[in-house]
Amino acid sequence: xxxxxxxxxxxxxxxxxxxxxxxxxxxxxxxxxxxxxxxxxxxxxxxxxxxxxxxxxxxxxxxxxxxxxxxxxxxxxxxxxxxxxxxxxxxxxxxxxxxxxxxxxxxxxxxxxxxxxxxxxxxxxxxxxxxxxxxxxxxxxxxxxxxxxxxxxxxxxxxxxxxxxxxxxxxxxxxxxxxxxxxxxxxxxxxxxxxxxxxxxxxxxxxxxxxxxxxxxxxxxxxxxxxxxxxxxxxxxxxxxxxxxxxxxxxxxxxxxxxxxxxxxxxxxxxxxxxxxxxxxxxxxxxxxxxxxxxxxxxxxxxxxxxxxxxx
Amino acid sequence: xxxxxxxxxxxxxxxxxxxxxxxxxxxxxxxxxxxxxxxxxxxxxxxxxxxxxxxxxxxxxxxxxxxxxxxxxxxxxxxxxxxxxxxxxxxxxxxxxxxxxxxxxxxxxxxxxxxxxxxxxxxxxxxxxxxxxxxxxxxxxxxxxxxxxxxxxxxxxxxxxxxxxxxxxxxxxxxxxxxxxxxxxxxxxxxxxxxxxxxxxxxxxxxxxxxxxxxxxxxxxxxxxxxxxxxxxxxxxxxxxxxxxxxxxxxxxxxxxxxxxxxxxxxxxxxxxxxxxxxxxxxxxxxxxxxxxxxxxxxxxxxxxxxxxxxxxxxxxxxxxxxxxxxxxxxxxxxxxxxxxxxxxxxxxxxxxxxxxxxxxxxxxxxxxxxxxxxxxxxxxxxxxxxxxxxxxxxxxxxxxxxxxxxxxxxx
Numbered sequence: 001x002x003x004x005x006x007x008x009x010x011x012x013x014x015x016x017x018x019x020x021x022x023x024x025x026x027x028x029x030x031x032x033x034x035x036x037x038x039x040x041x042x043x044x045x046x047x048x049x050x051x052x053x054x055x056x057x058x059x060x061x062x063x064x065x066x067x068x069x070x071x072x073x074x075x076x077x078x079x080x081x082x083x084x085x086x087x088x089x090x091x092x093x094x095x096x097x098x099x100x101x102x103x104x105x106x107x108x109x110x111x112x113x114x115x116x117x118x119x120x121x122x123x124x125x126x127x128x129x130x131x132x133x134x135x136x137x138x139x140x141x142x143x144x145x146x147x148x149x150x151x152x153x154x155x156x157x158x159x160x161x162x163x164x165x166x167x168x169x170x171x172x173x174x175x176x177x178x179x180x181x182x183x184x185x186x187x188x189x190x191x192x193x194x195x196x197x198x199x200x201x202x203x204x205x206x207x208x209x210x211x212x213x214x215x216x217x218x219x220x221x222x223x224x225x226x227x228x229x230x231x232x233x234x235x236x237x238x239x240x241x242x243x244x245x246x247x248x249x250x251x252x253x254x255x256x257x258x259x260x261x262x263x264x265x266x267x268x269x270x271x272x273x274x275x276x277x278x279x280x281x282x283x284x285x286x287x288x289x290x291x292x293x294x295x296x297x298x299x300x301x302x303x304x305x306x307x308x309x310x311x312x
Numbered sequence: 313x314x315x316x317x318x319x320x321x322x323x324x325x326x327x328x329x330x331x332x333x334x335x336x337x338x339x340x341x342x343x344x345x346x347x348x349x350x351x352x353x354x355x356x357x358x359x360x361x362x363x364x365x366x367x368x369x370x371x372x373x374x375x376x377x378x379x380x381x382x383x384x385x386x387x388x389x390x391x392x393x394x395x396x397x398x399x400x401x402x403x404x405x406x407x408x409x410x411x412x413x414x415x416x417x418x419x420x421x422x423x424x425x426x427x428x429x430x431x432x433x434x435x436x437x438x439x440x441x442x443x444x445x446x447x448x449x450x451x452x453x454x455x456x457x458x459x460x461x462x463x464x465x466x467x468x469x470x471x472x473x474x475x476x477x478x479x480x481x482x483x484x485x486x487x488x489x490x491x492x493x494x495x496x497x498x499x500x501x502x503x504x505x506x507x508x509x510x511x512x513x514x515x516x517x518x519x520x521x522x523x524x525x526x527x528x529x530x531x532x533x534x535x536x537x538x539x540x541x542x543x544x545x546x547x548x549x550x551x552x553x554x555x556x557x558x559x560x561x562x563x564x565x566x567x568x569x570x571x572x573x574x575x576x577x578x579x580x581x582x583x584x585x586x587x588x589x590x591x592x593x594x595x596x597x598x599x600x601x602x603x604x605x606x607x608x609x610x611x612x613x614x615x616x617x618x619x620x621x622x623x624x625x626x627x628x629x630x631x632x633x634x635x636x637x638x639x640x641x642x643x644x645x646x647x648x649x650x651x652x653x654x655x656x657x658x659x660x661x662x663x664x665x666x667x668x669x670x671x672x673x674x675x676x677x678x679x680x681x682x683x684x685x686x687x688x689x690x691x692x693x694x695x696x697x698x699x700x701x702x703x704x705x706x707x708x709x710x711x712x713x714x715x716x717x718x719x720x721x722x723x724x
Contacts, residue, residue: 048563049562049563050559050562050563070565070567073563073564073565076563078563080559080560081556082556083556084556084557084560085557086321086325086557088324088325088328089321089324097317097321098560098564100314100317101314101317101561101564101565101566102564102565103565145560
């Protein structure tokens with residue numbers, strides 16, 4: 001459905017995207033993860049035809065985005081990160097407008113608008129101005145405008161930022177349903193659990209490069225199916241750097257991170273390491289207030305690959 | 313077709329924004345009403361003063377040549393009898409004539425006047441005035457230039473030009489700016505070309521109606537508000553350019569060119585409505601006579617809105633950010649309005665400025681409206697309308713090319 005090859009984008013002397021390759025199959029839900037500045041939005045802008053690549057090719061279905069942009073764009077729907085709607089217009093008027101922009105007209109347009117209003121759960125508020133909607137409702141209309149023309153590929157850039165849990169759940173369910181119906185999805189988000197829930201394959205981007213991609217299971221295997229140990233410490237005199245250095249000296253095969261009073265490490269042998277770790281902390285006269293062991297997630301994979309968290 | 317839906321959407325948003333709607337539709341009427349009421353006394357007086365049918369002048373002929381006799385008898389007395397009461401007198405009686413206010417201006421024909429004419433040289437006259445006699449000075453200046461050319465066809469024009477000058481002073485309540493004697497002499501020395509240019513510039517019709525000060529004021533304000541409306545709408549376009557909806561449009565089937573056309577249509581429609589309300593409103597509320605020809609008025613409205621909208625679109629295409637445009641727009645609108653004759657009549661400007669304003673959409677619109685008010689027919693105004701349309705086409709084409717060069721369908 002989408003083939004991206006050697007995609008590069010350079011602004012003046014700064015290369016923002018450094019040769020991305022993507023091959024997304026029809027009906028797939030692909031999650032694209034990366035912190036701010038990783039190059040996700042630039043990549044998406046190029047895939048949508050809004051930004052001309054410095055190098056590389058983009059193919060959507062049988063159409064080349066650079067050579068036949070309008071034909072390629074007809075196959076995709078974009079849900080931008082920001083609300084891209086006309087606030088003084090009603091939900092229905094907005095959808096009618098965007099439907100017309102995609103070539104729908106007459107009775108089929110009206111029918112499709114009603115259908116989409118139903119999908120996004122705003123049929124009852126169809127004649128209310130978008131400016132009177134909550135953030136979540138606006139985001140739902142934002143999605144509605146992207147799926148009116150029943151695109152084969154739906155690109156969603158952080159579609160759930162800053163909304164209430166109810167709207168978030170509604171959006172996730174809508175996306176899940178659309179994917180089940182055969183729509184190919186590219187989903188970018190800061191929320192790991194959303195990507196884990198929706199996506200069959202995940203790519204991790206940082207510094208303009210695709211660091212790795214695979215299914216959730218494949219990515220977790222990079223951590224040797226390890227668990228995360230989370231230890232809460234009481235106030236201490238020893239500095240973070242000193243603490244990490246002493247732990248690393250005693251257990252050089254592990255990497256530790258400390259944020260505030262929370263110490264973390266990932267290991268496939270959590271029970272064994274936990275005993276050693278607690279002994280060391282006791283030797284250093286540190287008080288442990290709580291211990292948690294949980295299965296490693298995408299955040300841990302990301303941390304493992306980049307050395308920083310997604311929200312850094 | 314997509315351009316049409318962009319236009320419909322823009323119009324809907326405009327109509328729903330009460331603040332903008334009131335500002336752009338109701339404000340021109342309110343401003344004309346308030347200022348019109350405040351200035352009505354002044355305007356009325358000016359109109360009355362302008363109804364003087366003739367001026368009393370003296371002629372002192374020191375040359376006593378065949379040429380000077382012809383100038384005085386044939387041109388000043390015979391041809392300009394309707395506006396000038398000419399008394400031939402000696403220079404010694406001049407002081408008394410001024411003191412007793414028998415005359416407002418004296419024309420002294422110096423020795424050598426006839427020789428200068430014979431040798432196709434530039435003749436000079438000396439004009440002496442007491443108080444403001446600028447209209448009389450203007451009449452004499454043009455008459456002398458006419459005489460210099462000795463062109464019988466032109467001689468008929470002079471009479472009409474003279475009438476036009478008086479009418480223009482009636483329109484504004486202001487006199488042509490030639491009160492300084494040295495200015496007059498310089499203009500006399502300007503040679504025959506000046507007259508030929510004047511002949512070409514002035515569109516004189518026999519039996520034309522007078523344009524009152526309030527009429528001029530209504531046209532001037534109406535056209536100026538048209539500029540303000542265009543500025544506000546273009547500013548809105550630039551604001552939208554910074555909004556996510558702008559880019560979203562170009563992921564759809566809409567091309568940048570269709571987008572531009574849609575914006576242009578909405579500019580034309582909104583300004584046309586505003587101008588209609590201004591014309592109908594001032595006619596109903598203040599009895600402003602916009603002319604008898606509905607066809608001419610509609611044609612002028614259309615060409616003016618099309619050309620001012622193209623001007624706005626062109627300026628908008630040069631500027632990237634709405635904030636930059638907004639800060640510049642107030643000043644540029646005032647400059648354009650001033651150059652276009654919304655504040656002072658164009659004929660008071662220096663020649664080079666008059667040339668520049670000939671292609672300004674608002675200036676063309678204003679001139680066409682004034683022509684219709686004086687009774688112009690479609691045959692009299694169509695050329696100005698065509699110029700406005702050609703200017704629009706050029707401005708729109710440049711905007712179109714600028715948008716295409718930014719990347720066309722992709723990389724908007």
